[in-house]
Amino acid sequence: MDLFNKYIRTALLGTILAFTTHAYANNSDLAKQLMSAQVIELNHVWDNNSPLLSFNPPFSMASLDSHKDTAGMIPQLSFAADMMYFSGQHGAPNIDAIGHIGHNGKAFGGISTDDIDGARGLKSLGIDEYPTAKLLNRAVLLDVARYKGVDHLPAGYEITAHDLEATAKAQKVAIEAGMSVLIRTGFGQFFNDDKQKYLGLRPGPGEEAANWLVSKGIFLTGADQLSYEVVPESGTIFPAHRILLADNGIYIVENMNLEALGATLAQAKDYEFILVMNPPRVRGATGMAVNAFAILGK
Structure with a gap:
C-alpha cells in the first residue's frame, strides 16, 4: 500500500505540473513553486x-496470480495480480x-x-x-x-x-x-x-x-x-x-x-x-x- 500511495501521489503531482506548465508556459516560477x-x-x-463500521461491507483482498504462477507466460517476465472486494x-x-x-x-x-x-x-x-x-x-x-x-x-x-x-x-x-x-x-x-x-x-x-x-x-x-x-x-x-x-x-x-x-x-x-x-x-x-x-x- 505504501508503494501504491507513493505512486498515486507522484502521478497526481505529475498531472498537476503538466497541466500548470502547459497552461502557463511562460510562467516558470509556477512550476518551480510546485516542484518545491x-x-x-x-x-x-x-x-x-x-x-x-459494522454495517458496511468489509475490505478484503486476495492474490489470484503469483509471480510463480505466471513465470514464463511472457518471456523473462512474471506478474502478480490481486482481486479486491471492499x-x-x-x-x-x-x-x-x-x-x-x-x-x-x-x-x-x-x-x-x-x-x-x-x-x-x-x-x-x-x-x-x-x-x-x-x-x-x-x-x-x-x-x-x-x-x-x-x-x-x-x-x-x-x-x-x-x-x-x-x-x-x-x-x-x-x-x-x-x-x-x-x-x-x-x-x-x-x-x-x-x-x-x-x-x-x-x-x-x-x-x-x-x-x-x-x-x-x-x-x-x-x-x-x-x-x-x-x-x-x-x-x-x-x-x-x-x-x-x-x-x-x-x-x-x-x-x-x-x-x-x-x-x-x-x-x-x-x-x-x-x-x-x-x-x-x-x-x-x-x-x-x-x-x-x-x-x-x-
Missing part, C-alpha cells in the same frame, strides 16, 4: 484488519458521494431516492459526478483539538458551531464559499494504535456545527474519525450526513489522517493549504476510497 512545495499525505495504510465508501480516507444519503426519501435536489437507486450503483449523484474543477481546492484545517489544548477530543464530544468559530478565529483563518474544511479531533491517531477506541464513541460535528458549515457555503468537509460526525453515548441520527449530503450537496470525507498536517500547520501558524482530492471515476459508486494529500508552500 511540501506534500503531506492525509491517508492511513489500511487492510482487512482496519476499523470499519466497501467503496470506507477506505482510509473515503469520500461519500452526494447520493449516498437520502432524507425522508429524497436525495439532494429533491430527487426521489427510488429514482437514483440502481442494481449496479446510483443512476445519478454517484462519485463519478465529482467535479473536475475541485480536484485541487483551497482548504483550511480547523484543529479543534489543538485549539482546546488537548491531544484528542473526548469520545462522544459534540463539536459545536462555537467550537468551529472560535477555532477559526484563533487560527486567523477566513472560510470562504467554495472552500474545503477539514476538522481535526485527534482521533485519527487511534486508527492503527487503538482499534476499539476508534470504533467506539467518537467526537465530531453535530447538527449545529453542520449548519454552521452550510452557512459558510463550503464545498467539502472531512474529519479524522470513522463516521465524520459525533457518535455520543445516547446514539445519533447522523444529522451531519443528512444536513451536508442530502440537504445541501456538500461532500463528506472520513478516516483522514490529519496528525502530520496539523503539526506542520501549527508550526507555520498558517492553516490554509491546497487539498488534492481525486476520487476514481467509478460510475454510480456511492463513495470511494481516495488518496488525498495537502500541498503547502515552503
